[in-house]
Amino acid sequence: MEMVCPACNKANTEETHCSRCGADLLALVQIRRSAALALNSGTRYLKQNDGRNALHQAEISWHLKKSAEAARLAFLACLHLQRFTSATRWYELAAYRECEPALKVPNLSPFGERT
Numbered sequence: 160m161e162m163v164c165p166a167c168n169k170a171n172t173e174e175t176h177c178s179r180c181g182a183d184l185l186a187l188v189q190i191r192r193s194a195a196l197a198l199n200s201g202t203r204y205l206k207q208n209d210g211r212n213a214l215h216q217a218e219i220s221w222h223l224k225k226s227a228e229a230a231r232l233a234f235l236a237c238l239h240l241q242r243f244t245s246a247t248r249w250y251e252l253a254a255y256r257e258c259e260p261a262l263k264v265p266n267l268s269p270f271g272e273r274t
């Protein structure tokens with residue numbers, strides 16, 4: 160897994176320290192892994208028709224790493240829960256992350272439509 164150093168922007172293949180500046184990358188690697196685990200767990204919940212837990216895991220993944228995959232899972236979970244306004248917002252976030260993965264996410268809050 161390639162890790163871009165937040166200190167010097169060097170892409171690293173090593174997962175513990177930046178090969179250029181020596182910055183500790185381990186915490187970032189752990190955050191990425193936790194985001195991936197939440198995504199896998201959410202996907203499993205969705206396959207079991209458990210939209211509520213799928214959405215919860217997608218939100219956890221999204222908070223850890225703003226990935227298009229997390230937004231897509233949240234979109235599908237919202238459709239399953241018939242929360243169409245939130246689904247539309249997640250769809251927009253997923254599309255935005257796919258087009259501009261390195262940019263900061265715009266202020267589109269998918270949260271707030273709770274039932």
Ligand SMILES: [Zn+2]
Nearest residue numbers: 164167177180
């Ligand atoms: Zn570095």
